[in-house]
Each structure stands twice: as C-alpha cells, then as structure tokens.
Amino acid sequence: MINIKLPDGSIRQFPKGVTALDVARDISEGLARNVLAAKINGEVWDATRPLNHDADLELLTWRDDAGKSAMWHSSAHLMAEAIELLYPGVKFGIGPDIENGFYYDVDFGEYEISDKDLGKIENKMLELARQKQVFSRKDISKTDAEKFFTDKGDEYKLELISDLTDGEITLYESGHFTDLCRGPHIPTTGFIKAIKLLSIAGAYWRGDETRKQLTRIYGITFPKKKELDEYLVMLEEAKKRDHRKLGKELELFTFSQKVGQGLPLWLPKGAELRERLEQFLKEVQKEAGYQPVISPHIGNVDLYKTSGHYQKYGEESFRPIKTPAEGEEFFLKPMNCPHHCEIYNAKPHSYKELPIRYAEFGTVYRYEQSGELHGLTRVRGFTQDDAHIFCMPDQIKDEFKAVIDIIERIFTALDFKDVLVQISLRDPDNKEKYIGSDENWEKAETAIKEVAEERGLNAVTEYGEAAFYGPKMDFIVKDALGRKWQLGTIQVDYNLPERFDLTYVGSDNEKHRPVMIHRAPFGSLERFVAVLIEHCAGNFPLWLTPDQMIILPISEKYQAYAENVLNLLSKQNIRGLIDDRSEKTGRKIRDAEMKKIPFMLIVGEKEEADGSVSVRKHGHGDMGTYSIDSFAAMINEEVESLTASDK
Numbered sequence: 174m175i176n177i178k179l180p181d182g183s184i185r186q187f188p189k190g191v192t193a194l195d196v197a198r199d200i201s202e203g204l205a206r207n208v209l210a211a212k213i214n215g216e217v218w219d220a221t222r223p224l225n226h227d228a229d230l231e232l233l234t235w236r237d238d239a240g241k242s243a244m245w246h247s248s249a250h251l252m253a254e255a256i257e258l259l260y261p262g263v264k265f266g267i268g269p270d271i272e273n274g275f276y277y278d279v280d281f282g283e284y285e286i287s288d289k290d291l292g293k294i295e296n297k298m299l300e301l302a303r304q305k306q307v308f309s310r311k312d313i314s315k316t317d318a319e320k321f322f323t324d325k326g327d328e329y330k331l332e333l334i335s336d337l338t339d340g341e342i343t344l345y346e347s348g349h350f351t352d353l354c355r356g357p358h359i360p361t362t363g364f365i366k367a368i369k370l371l372s373i374a375g376a377y378w379r380g381d382e383t384r385k386q387l388t389r390i391y392g393i394t395f396p397k398k399k400e401l402d403e404y405l406v407m408l409e410e411a412k413k414r415d416h417r418k419l420g421k422e423l424e425l426f427t428f429s430q431k432v433g434q435g436l437p438l439w440l441p442k443g444a445e446l447r448e449r450l451e452q453f454l455k456e457v458q459k460e461a462g463y464q465p466v467i468s469p470h471i472g473n474v475d476l477y478k479t480s481g482h483y484q485k486y487g488e489e490s491f492r493p494i495k496t497p498a499e500g501e502e503f504f505l506k507p508m509n510c511p512h513h514c515e516i517y518n519a520k521p522h523s524y525k526e527l528p529i530r531y532a533e534f535g536t537v538y539r540y541e542q543s544g545e546l547h548g549l550t551r552v553r554g555f556t557q558d559d560a561h562i563f564c565m566p567d568q569i570k571d572e573f574k575a576v577i578d579i580i581e582r583i584f585t586a587l588d589f590k591d592v593l594v595q596i597s598l599r600d601p602d603n604k605e606k607y608i609g610s611d612e613n614w615e616k617a618e619t620a621i622k623e624v625a626e627e628r629g630l631n632a633v634t635e636y637g638e639a640a641f642y643g644p645k646m647d648f649i650v651k652d653a654l655g656r657k658w659q660l661g662t663i664q665v666d667y668n669l670p671e672r673f674d675l676t677y678v679g680s681d682n683e684k685h686r687p688v689m690i691h692r693a694p695f696g697s698l699e700r701f702v703a704v705l706i707e708h709c710a711g712n713f714p715l716w717l718t719p720d721q722m723i724i725l726p727i728s729e730k731y732q733a734y735a736e737n738v739l740n741l742l743s744k745q746n747i748r749g750l751i752d753d754r755s756e757k758t759g760r761k762i763r764d765a766e767m768k769k770i771p772f773m774l775i776v777g778e779k780e781e782a783d784g785s786v787s788v789r790k791h792g793h794g795d796m797g798t799y800s801i802d803s804f805a806a807m808i809n810e811e812v813e814s815l816t817a818s819d820k
C-alpha cells in the first residue's frame with residue numbers, strides 16, 4: 174500500500190499502481206468526471222499514470238491553470254490527428270499549449286492551406302473528440318523512437334529526438350496519432366467539447382529565419398460551448414480595442430516602412446500624451462529622491478563587453494557602427510544600465526551618499542525578427558522609464574518599499590485595479606548557480622518577501638525563477654478584458670557592480686560593493702501606452718487624454734463666444750479645441766463621441782447670454798448647464814484626485 178496525501182492534509186491509503194483518477198473516484202464520481210490532470214509532488218502528471226510511491230497529490234480541473242494547459246496541449250494533439258487524417262503525409266514540428274489555447278507547427282508539403290480550411294479541421298476534431306480517445310503514455314528507447322519517426326518520415330521529430338537523452342523519451346498515442354511528447358495529457362479527448370481554430374501564421378522551424386517556414390495553426394478549446402461563446406465575444410471586444418487600430422483613429426502614433434519596421438513614430442497627440450506620462454513620473458521620482466541623468470544612444474563595444482551585454486545581445490543583434498578613421502566600434506544601446514554604472518564611477522562615493530538613484534527616460538534598441546514585431550508591444554526601439562539605485566545591502570528593503578509606492582501611484586492614476594506580483598527567488602537546491610554572496614541573497618530575498626507581506630501585495634513566489642545575478646519582483650496587471658500584461662519590474666543585481674568595479678567608502682573607511690537595483694514602473698512607454706489603450710479602449714483618464722473637451726458652437730454666429738470659452742478654459746489648464754465646421758450639432762456630437770473626447774461643450778444664444786456652456790459627457794449624455802468656472806473646477810478636481818499623492 175502507498176500513502177497519498179491530499180491538499181487538505183488528509184492521508185489515504187491505496188494499493189501500488191493507483192492513479193490520480195482512481196483517487197478522485199474514491200472521493201466522488203462527480204469530481205472524477207472533472208479531473209484533467211494531477212500534481213504529484215509538485216509535478217504535473219497524467220491523471221491516468223500509475224503511482225508506485227507515497228506522494229502528495231493535487232487533482233487539477235479546468236479551474237486550475239495547469240489543468241487548462243493539459244487540456245490545450247491535448248487539443249494540439251487532437252488537431253494534429255485531424256490534420257493527419259485529412260492531409261496524409263504532412264509533418265509536424267512542435268505543438269505546445271500557450272496562454273490562451275494552443276498551436277501546432279505543420280509542414281503541409283504540397284497542400285495549400287488557408288483560413289477556409291479551418292472549419293473542416295475543426296469538424297474533424299469534434300468528430301474525433303466525441304470518440305473519447307484515450308491518451309496513453311509509452312516509454313521508448315532513443316533507437317526505437319528514431320526508427321518510428323524515420324519510418325514515418327518526420328525529420329522535425331527526428332531533430333527533436335537528437336537533443337533528448339535515452340531513457341527519458343516518451344510517446345503519447347491517442348486514436349490514430351502518435352507524438353513525441355513529454356506530456357502530461359488529459360485522460361481522453363472526450364473533455365474537449367467546443368473548438369475554435371483561430372488563425373494561421375508562418376513560423377520558422379525552431380524560430381530560425383534560415384530554416385523552413387512551417388504553417389502555424391492557432392486554436393482554443395473549452396469543456397463547454399458557452400465558455401467558447403464568451404471567449405469569442407471577448408475576442409471581438411479585444412479587436413475593437415486593438416491599440417494599433419485605436420492608435421491610428423486617435424492619431425497617436427504611426428509606422429513608416431521608409432523609417433523602418435518596429436520603429437514607432439509618435440504623432441503630436443501621442444507625443445503629448447507620452448510627455449504627460451513622463452512628467453507625471455518625473456514629479457513622483459523627484460519627490461522620491463531620484464536624480465536625472467542623460468546618456469547617449471550608442472556605446473563603445475568595450476562598455477558592453479564589460480557589462481556582458483555584448484555576449485548576450487552583440488552577436489545576434491544589430492551590426493556595429495564603426496567610425497571612419499579611428500577604428501572605433503559602437504553599438505546601439507540595448508540597456509541603459511552600463512552607462513549609469515559609468516556615471517556612478519565618475520567620482521568616489523561615501524556610504525553617506527547612498528542610496529544614489531539615477532533616473533533616465535532612456536531609449537534603447539534591440540533586434541527583433543520582423544515576424545515578431547507587433548504594434549507598440551514588440552518594437553525595435555523603445556524608451557524605458559529606467560532608473561538604477563545604488564545602495565547598501567541593508568537598504569534594499571526600504572528601496573523596494575519606495576519603488577512599490579511609485580508603481581502603485583501609477584497604477585491608481587491609470588485605473589489598473591487588478592495587479593498581481595511575481596517574486597522570483599533562487600532555486601534553494603542550486604545555490605551555486607548564482608553570483609553574489611549567500612548572505613546578501615538571503616538578506617535581499619527576506620527583504621523582498623517581507624515587503625510583499627507588509628504591503629499586502631497579491632504575490633506569488635517562484636523559486637528558481639531569479640536571474641543568476643539577483644532576485645526580482647514583477648508587476649502584472651489584468652486589463653479590463655481579463656488579459657494579463659507584465660509591466661513594471663524591480664530587479665536586484667550583484668553582477669554589474671562587480672563587472673564595473675563599483676565601490677563606496679564605508680564608515681570603516683574601507684571600500685565596499687554597492688548593490689544595484691534596476692527598476693522601471695512602466696516597463697517601456699511604448700508597451701505601457703499600448704496596454705493602456707487596450708485597457709481603457711482609448712478612453713484615457715482625464716488627466717492624460719489628448720483633448721479633455723471640444724466646444725461645439727451651434728452656428729457660426731457663436732464662433733467668437735466659443736473662442737472666448739476656449740481661451741478662458743486654457744487659462745485654467747484645460748485642453749481642448751473648437752469644432753468650427755458648418756455641420757449640424759448632432760453630427761458634431763457624433764464625431765466627438767467617435768474621437769472619445771470626454772466632454773462636449775455646446776454653445777448657442779442662451780449660453781452666450783449668461784456666460785455658460787451646455788455640457789455633454791462622452792458615453793453618458795447631457796449633464797446640464799455649467800458656468801465656465803464651475804466646469805473648469807469640476808475638471809481640475811477630477812484630474813487632481815487621480816494624480817495627487819494620497820500622503
């Protein structure tokens with residue numbers, strides 16, 4: 174008999190060879206019907222895989238992320254089976270689950286595949302799903318695995334096998350399809366009740382532009398038809414909010430093939446919006462004791478060799494820039510940190526000066542394959558709201574607290590209410606992988622955990638996810654459609670202070686190494702603005718929005734009064750414009766609604782006579798008549814309440 178410990182702490186005994194599914198049945202038939210996979214001692218397994226030792230067991234259903242992953246990865250196999258039956262002889266690359274659904278990369282050979290074929294594949298998948306095909310796991314030797322895929326003629330799988338270790342190779346078989354796979358999988362295809370294949374894209378084999386382009390088919394599946402319907406409604410809404418579409422309609426940014434792909438051009442309204450974001454953060458940072466610095470867009474190759482970025486970005490990144498006579502070699506800067514280290518090194522420092530906080534809106538350049546570029550979220554040139562804090566190990570906790578304050582103020586001002594935090598720490602079993610002293614790591618990790626606790630952050634801790642040079646904290650926001658976006662980061666670094674030989678003189682008159690903290694609350698302005706546009710559907714908070722109001726004179730006769738109103742409001746720091754076209758008022762209102770301008774001020778004979786404006790609010794309608802001063806006061810109060818510090 175073996176002991177199975179359940180998450181509630183209870184222990185049940187079962188004969189050897191019991192499966193998670195058997196355990197579920199022992200609890201209740203209803204539960205067993207919903208089990209997709211199981212966590213055995215923290216590792217996700219097939220619910221049908223026999224257990225031969227004592228184990229901690231957690232049953233996974235559709236409500237668990239790992240349950241969803243098992244279902245979506247199994248759906249990728251199901252899609253491959255359907256494709257193989259419809260298009261005999263095709264070859265398969267990889268087919269993983271992703272954040273929302275799954276994909277499979279397929280070499281269709283001579284077959285021509287387009288969106289029109291997706292319905293046919295979906296129908297075949299549904300037919301196979303209804304057969305409740307069982308996923309069965311098979312251990313196989315490397316030689317036998319190679320023979321299987323040689324006979325099948327699938328060179329992609331053979332290449333994958335060549336990277337695997339004999340004794341650790343498994344196949345999964347379901348219905349007519351057998352795949353090289355580590356698993357885990359759901360018990361049968363019967364769980365898959367609703368299927369939508371979403372799109373087709375090209376994808377280079379192993380992400381390598383020099384290799385064959387395969388056809389990637391994306392899809393998603395659900396255990397209930399209703400959930401698929403809801404998901405499709407959400408996708409429609411996401412399309413309407415797409416920042417590339419709204420960015421164009423609201424005249425915020427553009428791209429030009431002549432300037433180059435992945436290099437955004439900010440239009441006047443977008444540039445002003447971005448400046449307001451920068452100004453907001455600059456003021457907050459000034460209060461928090463940051464000092465501005467400015468560094469160039471390129472740096473000598475030796476700078477990046479010292480920092481280690483050359484080894485990471487140099488070879489596969491942009492080509493070097495060489496000076497004509499001196500033989501110097503420069504790179505576009507991929508990171509601001511090395512420059513800031515040299516700013517720190519410009520003079521000696523005493524412990525009394527620490528923490529030193531250098532802030533810069535620094536534009537960096539990183540090569541991305543053209544296929545990876547996407548609007549403002551994946552670009553080749555972007556501006557980080559970067560800062561580097563140089564401090565003593567004992568100051569890490571307070572610095573984290575202060576950065577969290579800044580991040581929380583930003584999220585409040587921009588109406589991000591649902592924020593998750595991921596804390597990435599060392600793998601406690603592999604401490605030698607990390608640089609920096611054990612004592613310092615201990616100190617930093619404890620500080621970070623304490624801060625998260627004290628601030629009541631909605632945090633998860635991931636062991637083994639820290640970079641080799643330090644632990645970090647990531648901020649992930651959920652937008653209005655429930656999508657997760659990683660934005661701000663606070664990263665401890667023991668590496669660059671070593672590489673740049675940064676020092677301060679301590680109270681003992683000896684030289685010591687400072688700790689460096691990288692932090693960027695927005696992440697990058699480009700990505701942040703993209704996420705913000707999609708979160709608020711282009712209805713920016715009043716303090717940030719390009720035009721806060723538009724004045725609509727009901728005829729030319731009131732043009733002079735409209736200008737007077739504009740003038741008076743701009744004196745009270747309110748931004749706006751006049752729609753002086755000779756259109757009907759109804760048309761002007763509709764157009765202003767389209768442009769998502771928060772307030773429309775209608776002016777005619779009555780308003781001119783008593784010095785007032787008739788106010789309409791975007792998306793709400795008529796708000797009645799206001800004096801110019803009371804309207805201005807209302808706007809300024811709202812702006813103040815969103816951006817002011819609450820301390």
Ligand SMILES: [Zn+2]
Nearest residue numbers: 345354355356
């Ligand atoms: Zn698989």
Ligand SMILES: [Zn+2]
Nearest residue numbers: 509510561691
């Ligand atoms: Zn940095």
